Amino acid sequence: MENLTSAPREEINILLLGETGVGKSTFINAFANYFKFNSLDDAISGEIDVLISSTFTITNEDYETKTITVVSDEDEYNVMNNVGESSTQECGVHVFHADTNKIIRLIDTPGIGDTRGIEYDKKNFENILKNISQHKYLNGICILLKPNNARLNIIFKFCIQELLSHLHKSAKDNIVFCFTNARETFFRPGDTFPVLKRELQELKEKSNSDIEIITGREIVYCFDNETFRFLTASKQGIKFTDDEKRNFASSWENSAKESVRLLQYITKRTPHKIIDTISLNNARQMVILFSEPLAEINRNIQENIAEINELKEEIQNDDLTDEDLRSKLYVPCIELKITLLERPRVVCKNIECQVQNSNTTMSICHVKWKKLNVYMLEHNGAMMFGECTTCGCPAKNHKITFYESETEYSKKIDENIENEMSENKIFQIYKQDHIEMLQNKIDQFKEIQNTVGKIIIQFTQFLKQNAIAIFNDAYVKYLDYIIHLEREKANTSKNYNKKILDGLEEVKRKYDEKVKTLEKMIENNEQSSCSLSSEDILRLEQQLYSLPNIGKYLQDIKKEEERAFRYRERHHRFYMLNALTKLFKNS
The missing domain is CATH 3.40.50.300 (P-loop containing nucleotide triphosphate hydrolases)
Structure with a gap:
């Protein structure tokens, strides 16, 4: 090709x-x-x-039924083994x-x-x-x-x-x-x-x-x-x-x-x-696309709040010398970023599989996307019905990805304080100011988290109102997966900050409460009074992009998902x- x-x-x-x-x-x-x-x-x-690979039957000159199979060299879609079923899934x-x-x-x-x-x-x-x-x-x-x-x-x-x-x-x-x-x-x-x-x-x-x-x-x-x-x-x-x-x-x-x-x-x-x-469908797909990243963002916010709180408590220590204080006059920042892969990777979308194999690399399936269907065909049938021998999940639960999410830790130093530090001035006078600065940063993250939480529940409401198929809450599944990983860290690491896990469990509790309220409204036919249009969802998307620290991350994810879609096109x-x-x- x-x-x-x-x-x-x-x-x-x-x-x-x-x-x-x-x-x-x-x-x-x-x-x-x-x-x-x-x-x-x-x-x-x-x-x-x-x-496109396909199979059909034909009767020869002796009136014998023969099965004819034609196979594409690089068939990344589906070959059905049974005549009569759709060859395109x-x-x-x-x-x-x-x-x-x-x-x-x-x-x-x-x-x-x-x-x-x-x-x-x-x-x-x-x-x-x-x-x-x-x-x-x-x-x-x-x-x-x-x-x-x-x-x-x-x-x-x-x-x-x-x-x-x-x-x-x-x-x-x-x-x-x-x-x-x-x-x-x-x-x-x-x-x-x-x-x-x-x-x-x-x-x-x-x-x-x-x-x-x-x-x-x-x-x-x-x-x-x-x-x-x-x-x-x-x-x-x-x-x-x-x-x-x-x-x-x-x-x-x-x-x-x-x-x-x-x-x-x-x-x-x-x-x-x-x-x-198709603005309605565009909005639905955007909501589905952001389900996992928004759960990841909630973890990132909790990590930032926990890190800043820890630094704040250290600065509040009365025994700090000027030299100790000098080394702590910064604002920690844990930023989510996308790292582009050298070549596309096939990963399993099944959260249960990821939970089961969270300590291994089995969620990264070691097959090239272009050869995935051939790979499945050699083992347990066609792509939509075979099983991946790497993770054991059905092939249809896999997706292609061009990137992976990573966190980047940095220390942000206020320009005024940096100038004062270069002049070797007494740092104790900046102690209270910096404590207030850290608290303001914590409040900012909490405000972002509240905004994200409100948008997520509106996304969930929109999906429930407009689901073509049975509603599948991908956000809460991935949030459960993240909480599972944090519990493992808490159990295995002595230095783990348990406030991260506590914060995520609180996010999950609040979300569950709001979903229950939403479901009662739907049961009582009250949802029409607060129904959301596709225009509302696209407005909320732009609101997410405008949020500090996370807006660019979400924009990058959407761009890379579109690139993954284009990669699946076959050119002739x-x-x-x-x-x-x-x-x-x-x-």
Whole structure:
């Protein structure tokens, strides 16, 4: 894989949606090869690109069922072992670099109508929103359907109604409908088409939406996914008749033309600005992102207060000489900072695992992210269902990180006192002033802690009000983990300052009390009087950034998390035929 991310390029972002089994992964694999080869014969004799691993069955000339598996060389996403399950369990982003100064980004999504139930559909949709929130705009929203689809109502509930409930209504202008496996219906939508028109009309009437009703083929595109399967099966020794080969060659030509026509339409649409549409999801993701750092900040505040208090008590000692006092006229500062790693690291997100292995390095899993899926496949199945042999946790509980948090200790000396120290003046006269300065610093940290505490409880309230899936209090879990670590320190170190542990336990007690009060309000339907909007959350985010000592730390974390997201994109060199070159030049 080439590193093609450095040069600034104009982006064409396309979101792919559809029910489980509609063939999004195969569509992406075929899409790349339509622009690499002029014909199916060229593809058979050449080296095809496999961007997403997948498995399907085919019946050979002897009517024997054969399983065909195609594997991407660097598949960092998911390969399912069971035919019929979605081959994409998380959003996969494929960035195609054209020969011009443009890129095409295809965002592959988990299938709607997940075989594991509706709760997984909700979680999958949350993952989709998180992914598209990383981009500035969408040029196209492709809803993939099969001809003669009897489950169209489920598709619309999640792909249309859920999507438009989170996106601005202008997103309707970027929606197109792509039909896979259309060879059997002569590259027409088949019986799905009238059902599609009827469902759109009902949606328009019920939601008072001006979503476009299909009147022609400008937003309908038909492809044959079986052509790519024929191609991969041929390369694995499956025999086909000459008539079958001619039919697939014709399908390849039709699908390639439809690909160009699709891009022609999408590139002419006004890009849909995401920043105006998913502020709710952006706010939710920001709250989730800051759950662990805010717990870490609470520990940092307690460490600072304990350190300053200890110094204050030492200065209050009447037996201090001028020389002793001279060495203590400073303000200790324990600052949280981010240290960038030389290369990305895979870590376990499971707090219980981190607690169990808090005295070891097992929470740092020694596998490269790019090879994680292959690693899991060799041991206990695919990435989402395998277990990490380093820590024993499911692979889905792991994440990539580019940084680690560290504390930096320093001594801040007041400029006036520093000048006096250089003149060797009597220091006892500054004793009371410095004690007051230290107390002011303690009060400042307590004020910051109160502000952080109020913001955290508002974050918790917001998550409870807007949770797509069951609410999971990541903040309190990580706070419990930090308290566990501090208890271990208290038990093993004679010099441990127990005020740090006491302060954290008090923070936890106050938080639990406020959460109980909040839950009672929700039970009594009182939350509407104090409900929070996404704008409120973004305002609270800016308030956190303005706090001394911790604002920059949180900003750095958000920036690095965005970098980790970009790292997971897979970049491909786009082989361009003349038709696509002309398209880009004219767009």
